[in-house]
Amino acid sequence: MARLIVVKRIAFNVAPSIGTVLLVEGQRYEVSALNPHQRRDGKPTTLITWRGYCADCGQPFEQTSALTAKGLNRRCPQHRSPGHPVTTGGRQRKRRFLAARPPASPRLG
Known part of the structure; x- marks a missing residue:
């Protein structure tokens, strides 16, 4: 059996x-395809196609990333909600981030 x-x-x-499996706060994504790609500057690279399941409806969906990326979408295109965390941990991180930001300066004249 493969590891x-x-x-x-x-x-x-x-x-x-x-x-290969990627775990993001308990949500599982699996590499389903590797596609050769040529960047705008002409350098060859590989795009990774990830298969995951929507955190809202549970339906499978696919998305693509480069070899390095900050993260993946947690929901399918139908349920995508930018800025709305999927988990309680995400909500807590968002609150901490917003609390750590300095207050906006008042506009002058």
Whole structure:
């Protein structure tokens, strides 16, 4: 039986193998395809196609990322809600982030 590779973030020097699993706060994504791509500057790279399940409806959906990325969408295109965290932990991080920001300065004249 093949050993399952599990990662916690998207930061690869070389393309991961198909079947590699990414866990994001309990949500699971699996590499379903690797596609060669040419960047605007002409350098060749690889795009990773991830298969995951929507945090709202549970339906499968696919999305693409580069070899390094900050994160993936947690919901399918139908339920996408930018700025609305999926989990309680995400809500808490958002509150801490907003609380740490300095208040906006009043407009002058």
